[in-house]
């Protein structure tokens with residue numbers, strides 16, 4: 001068994017750039033003929049450029065970087081939502097991504113039905129999810145509306161439910177993208193406690209944050225990325241210092 005929860009090896013991700021090109025079909029056809037029937041290659045941007053790092057099991061790893069640095073792309077790659085252009089990602093353990101909160105929710109279905117669907121999507125069986133209904137609803141403070149459709153929920157209720165499903169289904173690795181500030185103050189307190197419990201149970205946590213104090217407080221290791229490259233890796237204090245220097 002590996003000591004790493006996630007091992008990223010020479011990872012590169014490029015995206016094709018969508019160009020706005022308001023020419024008519026006729027013009028496009030003529031230029032296609034002129035080009036000798038060759039399709040024009042779409043330009044690409046390199047969002048992550050040959051990066052390698054490892055995240056040890058039972059640790060909390062923070063990812064920092066300015067807007068557009070490639071943090072969310074990296075998380076999506078780690079979760080397997082998108083695939084690398086080149087390179088490898090080795091994962092060891094059940095991953096729960098908390099990226100686009102509630103992205104898998106259906107507004108017409110009830111809270112309970114959504115818990116079931118979300119749980120199934122995260123790889124649990126119906127038998128494993130059913131005993132967790134009460135715990136999940138209770139943590140989200142939504143037991144009183146368990147059978148109401150989600151379209152009647154406020155955005156805060158939505159987020160609380162998504163967070164509660166993810167954190168209560170006993171994953172090995174939790175991935176959080178900028179959502180430590182979900183809910184009101186009391187829910188934030190509860191969430192922080194749950195994260196601490198999660199760390200104490202020896203689980204792996206990967207977080208993206210713009211908050212140096214949070215990264216220093218809860219991370220064992222951190223990484224700063226900029227223009228697709230790793231700028232700083234290792235000690236959270238060094239990483240946050242580099243991030244602050246870069247941002248000022």
Ligand SMILES: Nc1ncnc2c1ncn2[C@@H]1O[C@H](COP(=O)(O)OP(=O)(O)OP(=O)(O)O)[C@@H](O)[C@H]1O
Nearest residue numbers: 015016017047065066067068069070071072073074
């Ligand atoms: N599907 C896509 N197609 C094309 N470009 C994309 C796609 N997804 C992301 N990008 C581009 O990749 C770059 C990195 O985006 P990403 O969302 O990973 O950054 P980020 O570090 O998470 O930023 P932020 O802090 O603003 O959330 C940006 O320039 C973005 O426009």
